[in-house]
Amino acid sequence: MNLKFYINEIITFFRVSYFYKLNFWSFILQNILMFALFFVFFKWTGRIGTLNSSEIITYYLLLMAFFQSLIPAVDTGFFSKIRSGGLDGILTLPINLNYYFISMHLEVLIFKFLLNSIIFIFVGFSLKNYIIINFHTIPFFLIAFSISIILYFELRLFFTQFAFFIEREGALASWSYFITMFFSGGILPIMIFPTLFKKIIYVSPFPYLIDYPISIYLGTQTFDLKRLLIPLSYIIILTVVNKVFSEKGLKVYMGYGG
Amino acid sequence: MIQVNNLFRKYKDFEALKDINFHINRNESVALLGLNGSGKSTLIKIMTGILYPTKGDIKVLGFTPYKRKRKFLKEITLINPQKSRLIYDVSPMYNFKLFGSAYGLSSQKINERVLNLAKMLNIESKLNNQVRTLSFGERVKVETIAGLLHEPKIVFLDEPFVGLDFISRRELTIFFKSVKQNSQVFMTSHIFQGIDIFTDRILLLHNSKLHEDITMTIFKQEIKNKMTLIAHTKYGMSLEAPFIKRSLNEYFIVIEKEKIKDLVNKIEIKEGIEKIEIRIPELEDIIETKIK
Numbered sequence: 001m002n003l004k005f006y007i008n009e010i011i012t013f014f015r016v017s018y019f020y021k022l023n024f025w026s027f028i029l030q031n032i033l034m035f036a037l038f039f040v041f042f043k044w045t046g047r048i049g050t051l052n053s054s055e056i057i058t059y060y061l062l063l064m065a066f067f068q069s070l071i072p073a074v075d076t077g078f079f080s081k082i083r084s085g086g087l088d089g090i091l092t093l094p095i096n097l098n099y100y101f102i103s104m105h106l107e108v109l110i111f112k113f114l115l116n117s118i119i120f121i122f123v124g125f126s127l128k129n130y131i132i133i134n135f136h137t138i139p140f141f142l143i144a145f146s147i148s149i150i151l152y153f154e155l156r157l158f159f160t161q162f163a164f165f166i167e168r169e170g171a172l173a174s175w176s177y178f179i180t181m182f183f184s185g186g187i188l189p190i191m192i193f194p195t196l197f198k199k200i201i202y203v204s205p206f207p208y209l210i211d212y213p214i215s216i217y218l219g220t221q222t223f224d225l226k227r228l229l230i231p232l233s234y235i236i237i238l239t240v241v242n243k244v245f246s247e248k249g250l251k252v253y254m255g256y257g258g
Numbered sequence: 259m260i261q262v263n264n265l266f267r268k269y270k271d272f273e274a275l276k277d278i279n280f281h282i283n284r285n286e287s288v289a290l291l292g293l294n295g296s297g298k299s300t301l302i303k304i305m306t307g308i309l310y311p312t313k314g315d316i317k318v319l320g321f322t323p324y325k326r327k328r329k330f331l332k333e334i335t336l337i338n339p340q341k342s343r344l345i346y347d348v349s350p351m352y353n354f355k356l357f358g359s360a361y362g363l364s365s366q367k368i369n370e371r372v373l374n375l376a377k378m379l380n381i382e383s384k385l386n387n388q389v390r391t392l393s394f395g396e397r398v399k400v401e402t403i404a405g406l407l408h409e410p411k412i413v414f415l416d417e418p419f420v421g422l423d424f425i426s427r428r429e430l431t432i433f434f435k436s437v438k439q440n441s442q443v444f445m446t447s448h449i450f451q452g453i454d455i456f457t458d459r460i461l462l463l464h465n466s467k468l469h470e471d472i473t474m475t476i477f478k479q480e481i482k483n484k485m486t487l488i489a490h491t492k493y494g495m496s497l498e499a500p501f502i503k504r505s506l507n508e509y510f511i512v513i514e515k516e517k518i519k520d521l522v523n524k525i526e527i528k529e530g531i532e533k534i535e536i537r538i539p540e541l542e543d544i545i546e547t548k549i550k
Contacts, residue, residue, distance in 0.1 A: 005359040012345055012356050019347040089343025091308045093360045094331035251310045254269060255303050 005095055006103040013107040024112075028119060035064045035123070043130070049192030055218050058131040059189050062214045065120050066148075066186075079173050082163035085255040097246065105153050137216055140223035144213035147231050152209050154238035155180060161242065164249030185211030191220055205234040259284040259442065260305065260412075265314035267300050274300040276466045278314070282459070287443040289453045291545060292463035298446035301463065302416050305444070306336045319411060332361055337405040338416035339398040346390040350381075350400040353389065354407060361408035368407060375403045379433055395426035402430070406437065413437055415445040419452075431455050450541035454478075464549045477544070486512050486543045488535040489525060502550050507532075512539050512547050 017024065038060040046053050078101070081087060090100060124131065159176035166172065181187055183206035190201055190211040201207050208231035215221035260282040267275040275297045282288055292298045303309040304316060307323035307330065316323060321330035344353050351372070358368035376382045379399040384392055389400060398418065406413065415434070419427050427449075434443060435456040447453055454474055462470035472480075488510045489501065501509040513521060518536060525531055 002360060002362060004362070005356070008356045008359045012348055012352060015352070016345060016347045085341065088303065088308050088336070088338065088341050091326065092306050092331060092334070092336045093343075093357070094328040095360050253309065255299075255308050 002095060006099055009100070009103045010107040010110070013104060014111055017107065017111045024115065028116070031064045031067055032119070032123065035060055039127070039130075049189075050220070051189060051192055054130060054132050055220070056189070057127070058218060059214055061120075061124060061127070061131055062217060063186065063210060064123075065116065066210050078160050079163045082160070082249070082253070085253075087253065088255050091250075098243070101157065102153070109149065132218060134217060134219055137219055137223070141213055141217040144208070144216050144223070144228070147228065147235070148209045148213050151205055151231050151235050151238075152180075154235055154242060155205060155209075157242050158238055158245065161245045161249050164245075164252055180206060180209070183207065184209035185214070189214070191215055203230070205231060205238075208234070259286070259319060260444070261315070261317040262305075263315040265301075265304070265316060266312045267297075267304060267309065268312045273466055275304075275311075278463075278468050280461060280468060280471055282442075282444070285442055286459055287438050287457050288445070288459045288461060289457040290444065290446045290461045290463060291448070291450060291453075291541075292446075292469075293448055293549070296463040297466045298448070298463055299416055302336070302414055302444070302446050306334060306414050307331065308336075332408060333411045334414060335405040335408070335410040335412075336414045336416060337402055337418060339394075339401050340417060340420060342397065342401055344389050344397065344401060344404065347388065349386045350389055350392075350403070351385045353400065353404055357404045358407045363407060371407050371409075372403060375406060378436065379403065379429065395422055398422060398426065398430070402433070406441075410441055412442045412444060415443065415447075417447055417449075418445065419447060419449045427452065450545060454541060462545060462548060470548055481512070481539050481544060483515050484512050484539050485515050485518055486510055486537050486539040487518060487521060488537070489531055490533040490535075492530040492532055502547060504546070510543060510546075512543050 039057055042048070042053050042056040042060070048056055051059065087097075090097065156176075159172065159180075162172055183190070183201055183204060185191075185207060186209075190198055190207045193201070198207075202212075212221065212227075212231075216223050260280075262278055262280050265275055265278040266273065278297075278301065290298050290301060300309065304311050305318055305323055307326045310324045319330065319333050321327055321333075323330065343357075344350075345356070354368055354372050355365065358365075358371075363371075372385065373382070376385055379402065381396060381399045381403075384396055384400075389397060392400065398421075402418075413434075418430060418434075422430065431452040432455075434445075437443060438456050443456060445453065445457065454477075457474055459473050460470065460477060461468060462472075488504075488508060491507045491509065500513075501511050504510050511521070522534060522536075526534070
């Protein structure tokens with residue numbers, strides 16, 4: 001593996017992200033405003049389902065952190081890159097396509113993490129009287145969060161690669177995003193839904209992206225290694241499927257234009 | 259060096275390449291010519307491993323391109339200014355460092371290569387500007403340098419002259435002539451001017467098929483005793499074969515020098531001829547004659 005190239009790639013894209021820092025700051029501002037809205041709303045409504053207002057506010061604060069960190073490079077233009085033949089330049093380089101996208105993903109994560117952590121700590125500290133601080137669950141939360149980052153990357157790559165096979169990808173792109181967000185708890189916490197619904201959803205990979213790590217942090221679910229086998233299995237399955245998918249996809253890749 | 263046998267490529271209902279066969283020897287530089295949509299880009303993309311063929315065999319430097327072996331990709335390059343792989347928000351120098359590292363080149367080697375190539379292309383002063391701020395011609399030069407950093411054995415050029423002004427085109431033509439000293443050049447183009455300077459052979463694609471395969475020496479011999487006669491007619495008046503219609507009121511023919519006088523006498527008496535031009539045939543005239 002040509003490690004130097006992937007490190008250089010991370011550094012280069014880091015510079016590009018820095019160049020578009022205005023976009024980045026507006027994205028953060030948008031999320032903070034969203035969180036402020038949720039904060040006011042849940043402070044006012046109080047308990048929802050099994051969650052009290054502190055748990056809900058903590059949930060949405062962590063969700064804000066997730067949104068900042070999870071949205072990876074494969075979401076931003078990889079779909080259209082396939083459709084418009086934008087892979088041509090990458091395919092003629094002596095590099096591994098998967099590592100290329102992973103390093104792009106890592107760059108986004110590192111960049112967002114560096115800027116976000118300051119904001120996140122600041123917001124968290126300002127709201128310390130309204131949120132739940134569980135120091136003892138943080139290590140388990142971080143393990144679950146790390147798994148969710150890898151799982152999210154594999155899931156998005158899976159949906160994105162449909163662009164190799166279908167003409168109009170826009171609807172699929174937005175639907176797959178909506179499904180991922182809804183069933184992962186990106187809109188409403190899965191833990192507030194009826195038990196049967198929760199049980200069914202928890203067989204899918206989605207809740208392990210957001211709902212599960214936050215539940216671990218809040219203490220509404222206990223950290224269970226057996227349970228982690230589910231997202232880990234999905235990661236292994238999706239890695240294999242994505243590899244086959246990209247091989248098959250490249251066979252039918254059109255390289256339109258030029 | 260490059261061996262193509264019974265090659266087909268289908269895009270859904272459209273056959274972009276039909277039964278293509280040719281063999282290119284080591285150090286033979288080739289121009290793949292043809293009109294828009296003739297299949298040139300599809301063929302060059304198959305040769306560089308971007309696309310899979312639907313049927314047939316292809317070997318480049320002994321490798322099967324679509325298997326995309328790292329060793330193969332290190333031996334070739336594809337320069338396609340229409341689909342830039344440059345990162346626009348950083349400088350050319352930053353791009354070179356990134357692409358150079360993909361080939362395992364050291365920073366020192368990259369710097370040496372860049373300075374040498376940039377000097378030849380007269381772009382040294384722009385190496386630290388943001389790519390986005392460069393003109394199209396300058397970006398093509400930067401793209402060219404990025405593609406040549408690793409000193410590839412075969413340089414594939416996909417339409418390198420599209421959108422360039424005549425000065426940039428001339429500069430690049432002379433540059434590619436020097437590239438030919440160390441690498442084999444395989445180029446697609448629908449702009450025919452100047453390509454004879456650095457190519458040894460022409461492959462002409464038309465309607466997805468290989469229409470003509472001719473060496474530049476034979477080609478030059480073929481046109482040695484010929485001239486192009488262009489007749490401008492009044493609106494609505496047409497000339498019969500063997501004249502070829504170029505536009506609404508412009509017809510042309512490439513014929514032997516000794517037959518020019520008779521032909522001019524014959525058409526001059528016709529009403530409706532406004533102007534007759536006679537000139538040395540250009541590659542464009544010959545290609546148009548061959549495909550029409």
